[in-house]
Amino acid sequence: MIKGEQKPLPEIQGMIAPYKRVLVLGCGTCVTVCFVGGEKEVAGLASALRLHQRLSKGDKIIEEATVKRQCEREFLAEVARQIQSVDAVLSLACAIGVQAVAECFPTVPVLPGVNTSFLGLIEEPGKWSEVCAACGDCILHLTGGICPITRCAKSLFNGPCGGSVGGKCEISPDIPCAWQLIYDRLAATGRLHLLEEVRPPREWKSFSAAGPRRIVREELRVPAEDEKIRPKG
Amino acid sequence: MEVVPRSPAEKTEAIPPCQVACPIHQDVPGYLAAIAQGNFGEALRLIKDTNPLPSICATICAHPCEAECRRGQVDEALSIRALKRAAVDFGCSPTPPAPAPRGERVAIIGSGPAGLTAAHDLARLGYQVTVFEREAILGGALAQFVPLYRLPRDRIQGDIEGIRALGVEFRTDSALGRDFTVAELKGRGYRAVLLGLGLPLSRSLPLPGFDMKDVWPALPFLRDANLYGRRIQPGKTVIVIGGGNVAIDVARSALRAGAARVRLVCLESPEEMPAFPWEIKEAAEEGVEINCSWGPKRILGEDGQVTSLETVAVKAVFDDQGRFNPTFYEDRTAIFEGDIVIVAIGQAADLSCLKDSDIQVTERGQLIFDPVTLATTAEGVFTCGEVATGPGTAVKAMASGRQAALSIHRYLQGEPLTKVEEPQPLGKLDQGVTAAVIRQERQPVPLLEVAQRIRNFDYIDLGYAVETAVREARRCLSCGAGARRVEDKCIDCLTCVRVCPYEVPVVTPATSVDIRADQCQACGICVMECPARAIAFGSSRFEDMERELEQAMAKVTPGGATPPRLVLFYCYYGVNAPPGLADFLKANITPGVALVKVPCLAKLGVPYLLKAFELGANGVLIVDCGDRECIYAQAALWVRRRMESARRVLEGLGLRKEQIELVCLPEERFQDLGERMSSFSQRLGELVH
Known part of the structure; x- marks a missing residue:
């Protein structure tokens, strides 16, 4: 499966800095399995961003949603309204999902919260290695x-x-x-x-x-x- | 009346086996969980929800629940009866609001456990209930026959007062057949009559010598000992015939009443004796001689005085079909010398009160009734308790009273009398699971010293101390309270399979991942680790924790409590359970500290740690109970991992990882926590400025 890593928080904060209302959008497939972009990680990142807003006395509104697969437009339909109502989408999908969302919603800035790393295999829980270059x-x-x-x-x-x-x-x-x-x-x-x-x-x-x-x-x-x-x- | 069978499709989900084994299906795991948190009031509330005789059951219940307890597969069953006693002793729960009254009146004949339960249930449904008791005291067999050393009478009284408070009217010295008839009751406006007549007669044996003066039936002896302080002439040897619980009651009462020696003689082998093993053990401790596998042949005497009991050796008590049909070695006899023989070989109903009524009785003198509806042959007349079920435990009689009350309610409302489907128990634990469950010794129930016991009829059970009860309750495995796979969210990532310390989730071809609910130990690790949040929990423990965090933070944040604002998460089990840590915290807590109880740190996931900061905390202190005390093997590991994850997030946001700390509290070291808390607060103060 596709493996990825969440970007460092400061980088993410820099990306979302220009936007007031941000949707953290998870994907329920590969990135969920490798613990970077599923519902749990969306909640964790959103919580961290809200905490940052509290600490920096910011006024950003951080929303959360997770779809089954960001790379399929049919699954994006269920969050279409929400996406169109925010100033930016911070996607925790792999780069495929990020591009799919950007293509489906060309007027909304879509930001990658995850570095898509490789096609890999789990060696043991918490350890993945690249095995295919496609x-x-x-x-x-x-x-x-x-x-x-x-x-x-x-x-x-x-x-x-x-x-x-x-x-x-x-x-x-x-x-x-x-x-x-x-x-x-x-x-x-x-x-x-x-x-x-x-x-x-x-x-x-x-x-x-x-x-x-x-x-x-x-x-x-x-x-x-x-x-x-x-x-x- | 119509009986509508339930379709198999309506079968309910399997529930913990203790709850199934309880004839009145008490929420055992529920009240044990409350006790484990030191919340005796909530435990008592849960008990009273289904049990109208909490004090009585807390004292004498034969606890069939314990025999089915799945911790018995690991080490020893929970001491559930003693824990109920602790709930009754230490808990206080408000009386539920009175139900909307209905017009119909119901008469209940007999104030034993069955009649009392029916009275309670019908009163809670709003009926006007009158209980008629032919004796001068209420409680039926409990008040008359159960020895005082097992059941102090104030406990009966307390439970009866609880039922009286529901509006039930009690009339003592009112005997059916002597003072009134069923027809008269109906004439006085009672729409239904319930016969809870019990088995008040002692059976005897048609053998030579059994008509002698010092051969006594068991029940009158017990009644006289209980109510009138009957004593046995000093120096006398008492022979008790019988191997059941009544025989043991008689033997132990005879000792206390002054007998010099008590010799129990029964047909059964030690394994076959129908008396409860703990009763036999306590009787033997007190000096009752137990002689098994001897059948009475005749009582010998001189000048009308009993001198001995002649017996023959028993070959077998039961035949091939398991029916009671004793056979003997006629050539092997034994003589038991003694002065008094008390016969405790069985009980019978007294149906003379039904003479000249339209309530039919079989040729063998047994009441005719429908086993499902408990309706007798007379319109609107039902039965319950031992007269219907045969001799049994108090709680079994209560279940029958409950069944009768439901039937009466349906009868009076013109509803069909549907058979109530018995719940299904969760299966046995797999060996893989039991191997991973941490062993924890059952807390023994303290009893009076033997020498003290046999001197009088004082209650011998000293009950648990609060701390012991909390610790014992913590042993509960919370069967059925655990993880459930949420099918439409699960992506079969196998995380649960990998993190479960008990190997409960398995991969099956049929369902991909199957979190076996019947095997789950409810530690909650998988719930917090599942990346798809696709695991639900069988109880509201996570929601409760989240709510508590929000409420605790709401108390410390508004109005600007002096920073630093600190959240203290502590496991409320084990050494941390009240009255230990919580009491200490209540007394020592400083402003700006929010206390959040956690049902084991295995359930404290990263989101809760971050949420504390999100809600305004500057620091989080996690109080670990120490590995030795935790029932969940890997809780300590996971809480440390999660702390590190949360710390990384804090650092990513420019905060300091030192803003989350963990303190492991070994037993009885709460004062250390005070110091840790203040030094942490001080450091936090420096950090945030």
Whole structure:
């Protein structure tokens, strides 16, 4: 899932400074699971902002709401009136949600309260790590289910590099060497021969080299007016 | 009358097993929670809500609740009866307002626990109730047969006064069949009559020697000992025949009445004896000799004086079908020497008062009635208590009185007599849960020393001290009061699964996350940690805490109480429960300090800490009761984590993390808190300026 971190309070205070009535808007999906933007976090941040108003004798009005998913316009409909009545929305969704709200309500300033960090996995409660770069051309079948693009510091395709020591990456003794992990996993599954093939440089068009990516599937699109079959008569 | 069965779909949610086991379904967890907070008045109010005889039950109830208590799976059941006693002794609760009166009059024959309960219930529904008692004193079997050392009579009187205060009229020395008939009652305007006739006759045995002068029936002996101070000639040995509670009452009363030696002889083995185990234990402590598995054969005597009881060894008391059908080893006999034999082998109804009425009785002399409605064969005449249910406990008789009162109400209002569905109990605790519950010893109920006990008929139960009662009540596991998944908000993030110390939430294919309400220990950790706020709580403890915070802050903030304004959150359980910490705080609190009770710090989430500042506090002091005292294993861990989270927020806002502090109070160290409070206030004063 998408993982994020709440922005530091001073940064948030700076962002909302020009606005009087601010809606702290939570999202009930990924950011709830990683404890940065669900109903509980919305309440906590709103409470902190109100407290700041009391301390600084400010007159801001801090409102709260949480929708199921900020990235779907249908779920935003339920707070549309509230959004249109405030001076700014402080979104605690990931950047996708922030942009969705901004696009749906083009006249309302939408501010990000969360830094969208990565696509990651929970290691244990309170600890998450990045495991996918969304590169658009998955090779996990060749690497024992371990992504070298995200988990190798150099994103090597034919690793490891000379900095792999005792199974750890040279950048930090806390970070395992992805290629050591890949080797061990392939050995455990009897697929070490996969390492004998040299992977040529890959095509990065599917990642970001060709500009913003987009997926279109015609069969799923809402039919255009002239495509619709109308009842006869 | 019509009986409408309930459809299975109407089955109610499962409730705590103590509450189900109680024949009158008292809100046991409710009043235990109140006692655990030191609020004896609220406990008594909750008790009186469903129990018209609180003092009597607090004293003699056979507490079937305790047998079902789920703490019994962990260590030992709660001492619920003794806690009810503490509520009655230390609590004071206002009388509920009088109901709107109805015109109909109801006559109740018999002032035992069944009749009294029915009188109470009908009076609370507004009926004009008259209770007719054939004896000179009220209370039925409780007043006549229950020994004084178990039930002091002022306790009966107190409960009866409570019922009288509802407008119930009592007439003593008024016997059905002797002074009036049912037909006459109806002629005098009573629209319904309830027969709570009890089982006032003692059964005897048709065996040789049982007609001798010093062979006494149990009930008259008990009545005489209780009401007229009957004594036994010094030096005499008394043999008591029977293994039930009445036999034990007789044996212990005989000791107190002066018997030199008391020998109880019964058919049953020790495990089969119908008397309650604690009664048997106390009797044995007092010196009653208990001789099990002997069946009486005859009483031997000389010159009309009893010399001994001859018995045969019992092979089995019950047959293959579990029916009472004793068999004996005829060749194995034993002689028990003694001077007096008291026969306590059973009780019977006295239905002679129904002669010449249209109330039908079976050929074997038993009252005919509908088991659901308790209606007899005569129009508008109902029955309740032991005459209907057979011999049993006072609280069982009360339940039957309640059932009869409901039937009478429906009868008088022309409503169908729906069968009341019995509530379902929560299941057993899983082993995983019981393993995680912290062990806490049951507080023993102090009794008079044995040597002191057997000298007279003084009440032997000394009752809990306030502190002991609070501590004992805290052991309650609050079954059923805990977490509930709010389906439309839960996103199955698994946080509850990960934070629960008891492994109560589980992942199931059917519902994703299932917070098993029947297993939940109500610590509240998951409620505060759930990022989607998708966990509700089975009691209002969180709402109460929030309201209390707002009210406490409203008291210290307006009018500008001298800063620093300090919120003191303290757990109201364990060592902190009144009369300890709360009393200390009341006496030592300084202006500008808001006290907020928390039902265990496991429930004190970050929002409450921040809310205190939002409402105007400059500092928060959290008073932890110390790990040893908390019933929730991980409360101390979570409160520290949450404190750190709240501190980070304060720092983000330019405040100081030192504005939140935690003080762990070991037992009996409240004076330390005074010092901590004033030094914290002083530091706060420096910090905020």
